[in-house]
Amino acid sequence: MLRAIQRAKARLFALVGVSIVGYAVAADGSTVAWLALPIWLASWPLSFGAKEARAAPRWLLNILAMAATGWVALSAMREPTELVTNVAAYLVFIMLLKLFDKTEPRDLGVLYLASVFLAIGAALTSNALAVGVMLALYAPLAIWTAMSLQLHAGAHAAQRSLSRIDPARAQDAALQRVEAALDERADRALRLLTALSLLGCAAFAVAVFVLAPRTIGAGMLGGLSAPAAGAQTGFDDQVELGEAGLLSESAAPVLELEVTNEQGENLGASMSRVLLRGAVLDVYENGAWRRAPRSREAVDVVNLAPGVPGQLGRLPSQASGPRIVQRIIIRNKTSPHLFAMLRPVSIESSHMASVYLSEADYELASRTRGLVEYTVVSQPQAPLSARRGEVKADPLFAQGPVRKLAERFLDEAGVRLDASPPPSGRQIARAIEQRLQREYTYTTTMTAPRAGQDPIEMFLFQTRRGHCEYFASAMAALCRSVGVPARVVTGYAASEYNPQTGRFIVRQSNAHAWVEALVDPERGVWETFDPSPPDQLAVAHEPPSGVLGQLRKWLDEIEYWWITNVVAFRAGEGEGSVGDAAVARLERGFESLDRVGALLRSKAAPRALAKAAGWGVGVFALVAAVGLTLQRLGRNGAERRLAAAGSSRLLRRGFAARRGRGRRGACAPTRAQRRLARSLQRAGWGRPRWLPPLAHVRTLEPELDEELAAALKRHCEALYKARFSVGDGQRAASLREADRLAEEARRLVLRREAARGWRRSRPKTAA
């Protein structure tokens, strides 16, 4: 197979690979995509990259294509919301089949198009940094491949026309001609053109990205093209106990949290852990905690406007205590829940139009999906709700072993239920929390209960090991059994504080469950208790330290930058017409001009101008120095390339030497040749530009002594030999020989000059 075509196919093959990997990354480990990778790799030696065309049988490909179509159609019917995922899986199948199909230009075009669609699917699936990086890799490769494929298609069209007219003599003749045309120089030019095209596309992309008005037309097609809800958050709004297996420990970031006081001072360093409430679960049935359905009246809708905080419920007059401000950025919000510390007082966001507030437990929710940024102010010591006794002693646990265990725990802790006055809810909850923390073991390995066995009882009486959901469930059950209203809360425990950025980073593995107990029924105060053993929990979720930890922090920082500056760019911007935005931008431009004018009119203008000029000169000098250095490095590189590749301009190098003369990229003379040229120039024997070196030596022969003339001739012959040598090795050897002879000739010139003791006047030559 011809090299040019093979190169085009290799680029397409790489493009397909990048798109599959990109999608696999976007879909967070899509099984289909990862399984496709080995098949993709195998297709190169087996079919796609094979020197002789080795397409799989057509009937087999047709059957597989039909099977893939059927499978995807079934998946689409089963999960109609996962449109992007299903289409992407179909594209992966089709690409794999095409890799084993014919490699006519039309087939390659289909493969290219499928790959582009898959890349778009990746962007639709996720906006993570990894996807952005994959797309950044994909774009230049796609441009380069498109150009190569265009050449490939043109060559094939010419070949087809030749075959139609002269089938006997076709024999890849047109392709051979293309092969001859697409030499190393053409490939270089193609790469340059790719780079320029990429710059053009990138500039346009950035312009559209920056200038395109946001929010206009958002959601006009519903959720058809919204990113698929493929992101995993680790968080769940219900707790199902009793499943065996291993708890996921994904380190994928979910949200960033910045905690300050009302004065704006960062409190992150002083807080070891922040519990961000998500879902509040108050009904236990069949081994699972769920949320009791709320009536519409029990849910407040808080409308938000940019810059105006929305009040979350009415705060009782007796509420006191410090307030904590939390600025939260959820990277990809896929559930309705919003996260905040207990007790949220107000919320502000430009991303959300409204927030739903459950009056009973202050659970927050919003329909907004994707990247969401908001600021919540919480007052931890404020009562959660004025309503009391909504959660009564659970009849499930009021009798039986759980109640007995709770009584024993309390008895051993010195908290007597029959004491007068009776112990407070806080005392009871604290005693149970401490007992669980002390005597039970935290583990991420889960064991399934026996048939008919309650998972909480299994945890309390049998295994005595479990993860946070078991601890929370057990404590809620124990509290309820003795009449203290308690509920399970799921959310995140933020503990990974980055002092450089002043933010907590919350990962999927930070998903956590704890308990809220009604400690003051009179005032309706719910207090947070976390029965999971803190030390064991910290060890289990300890972030990596050392170099790895530092690297992860940097990566998190880059991701944060990506999320806030690219993914969330102008997100939540107020709706306005395109014209308004343009006028606003123009106004800003005029304001800038006004500022410049005012500066010029002021007394400080000369100084400012001098400073600016100084900066300008400095920057220019720096850029020039860097440019010259790069040019010099490039020239040396060009010399080496020339020595290897040869050039028709080689002969012009003999005695030619003024640097920078001629077009860029023309072969530069070597150092030895430049020195010889200078010596000859000084001696008055500079070569006119129009005269070939050997002819020049012949014209000088009458005035040169024999030895010098012979040396110069030998040097010229070596140059000619290099020019007409076949093979890089011979050419390089001849060039080395020419350099050696140049040095020899130069020595003779210098000796002769020294003997003469005078210099000839320098004639005007172009050297």
Next chain:
Amino acid sequence: MRRVSRSHAIHPGGATYLFVTLLLGVGAVNSQNSLLFLIFGAALGGVLVSGLVSGFSLLGVEIERHLPSRLRTGKVSPVLYTLRTRRSLFPVFGLRVREEGVSPRGAARVGEAFAAYVPRRLSVHAQAPMLPLKRGRLTLERVRVETTFPFGVTRKAVRFAERVEVIVHPRPAAPPTGWLEGLQQGRDEGRGGGLTPGLGDEFFALREAREGDSPRSVAWRSSAKADRLLVREHAAPTPRSVWIALRFSDASEEACERVISQAAAMVEEALGKGLAVGVLCPQTGLREGPVAAGRRSETARTRLLDALALLELPEGERRVEESAPPVTGAVFVLSAAQGAGDGRSDRGEAA
């Protein structure tokens, strides 16, 4: 060649590209997905870059067409194009060159030439195959240079005009078997010697010796008899004349063309054997030759084949038998008879 017009059209691949771009735009606006906005912008940039690159590529392209002076029916010949970029900022990639305005219609099939790479300010050659299908005069009017490079979004084209006429010779068909046998035999026997002195093998006359004559040419016995130095002079090798006469009696056009093809083959064979050949068609008034091959065999061949190429078949008058003009030499009559698959040949001598 003179540039006459420019055009551009959406390529089928380009239509797909634009459709995808539109979808991306709608998707980006609907979902407010920032990455989609970026991809949409890049796709729009691709349209712009594609237009600029292909437009600038064609802006500085110049082309020359080189054709063989004579073509032959049924024989593929290359049409060579020299493509040059004079003003282009960038090197040019992926130029497709094709002929437009080939007349008469259906007289030839011309393929497509492809120049994968034309370096900046340099020239390259590209060649397209051409298969003439009919003898006669073939006219090429225009050349279209087009490109879909770099992304196949648009097909931009430039037309260059240069009218070129070439003569297409008839395709040689197998001549009647043994048609030259008698002539060759007669020639070998020495009949029909030349009439002028020359460098042939045959004796022409004796003459008195002059300065510079080779001693080898001296006729010693005759010189002795005549008592003066005589030298032998040889005759110039004058070939025998062969006339190929075409007769189109009420036959199909196909049969007539076959006869012309046979005549072409006979012309080539006769010239190859050193005979002077003439072509005759009393019905059309054609009388070309006789010409001998000699040193300029190609010229003689071209002259006779040109005559056959440009021979127009008599319309509706093929029954009219014209009397043959007086010629000297052997005359072979090729006639296309009605319903006959092959032309029939008769041989005779005329003086």
